[in-house]
Amino acid sequence: MSSRILRRSLSLCLAGVLACGLSACGGSDSGKRSAKPSESKTPNIAFDSSWEPPRSAANPHIYVSELDQIMYPPQAETDTIRGAVKARVIQCMSEKGYTYTDPLNYDEGFADDMDEAAIEGVYSYNSPENAALYGVSTPSFALSIKKSKADPSLPEGYLDTLVGKDEKDLGCMGKGFEIFGNTDERKRQLTQSVAEIRLKVLDQAEPLRLKLEKKWAACMADAGLSQYTTIEKIATKDGGEELWPDGDPSAEQVKVAKTSGECMISTGYLEEYSKHQAQIGHAYAQKNPGVITEWKKVHQAEIEAATASLKGK
Secondary structure (H helix, E strand, O other): OOHHHHHHHHHHHHHHHHHHOHHHOOOOOOOOOOOOOOOOOOOOOOOOOOOOOOEOOOOOOOEOOHHHHHHOOOHHHHHHHHHHHHHHHHHHHHHOOOOOOOOOOOOOOHHHHOOHHHHHHHOOOOOHHHHHHHOOOOHHHHHHHHHHOOOOOOOOOHHHHHHOOEOOEOHHHHHHHHHHOOHHHHHHHHHHHHHHHHHHHHHHHHHHHHHHHHHHHHHHHHOOOOOOOOHHHHHEHHHOOOEOOOOOOOHHHHHHHHHHHHHHHHOOHHHHHHHHHHHHHHHHHHHOHHHHHHHHHHHHHHHHHHHHHHOOO
């Protein structure tokens, strides 16, 4: 996956966290077009190549650092936090005479983009199962496209009640996050810091990624897909400029997604690149221990607050 795509995945997730809080961090499609990489001249950080990083719980071919574990925490933890917020939103809406629905895709995407499994999308990896269902898209992105086209009819005043009329009125969604007090804002700040560090990691890991991508491209060519010379191109039909059409993936798109995933594993792209990133990320984590420690503390406080809220305390 090119650094351009990785940057977009990180920035989208970060933007969602900063703008709307956890429940609004929507799905990102790692295959979409993205902004150009930064021209950052960040000096390379020294790292220990002998350090063996842990493997992702979602995919044994992917290694993770402390930074990755912050950006993509365990599903059970995110579900607890998200579930508590949603329960309070539903109650608030009910008290104001509305039945809660999901017109803004608050329900979908967050769990997919902020848990362990989302790390696969960072590398544009598609498992055979997801490739068959979603093609080259991430599950959350494909689902958000379907939901955005539903165009639900909402009662008058529903959206104002849900999200508020202005900056001072945060609506029922704001009520949902009140259980976290000031920790929610601090967590967004810390997540932003981690995301910015991750961009430095990508800069340093890019030379190896480019070498590994050439192996991946050769594998794709051996499978009769020589038009896909870069991983970024799997987002487009025939490796050109036209994005794959929305909707259920065609047999051709499924083939591209499956073959790409297989080549990422058989060439070592996924393991070598993620391990390299994890080792660099670990070095940054050791250099910034306060950020890691405080994020974990705030995250745990949110889990405890969410658990208590779900129990009615």
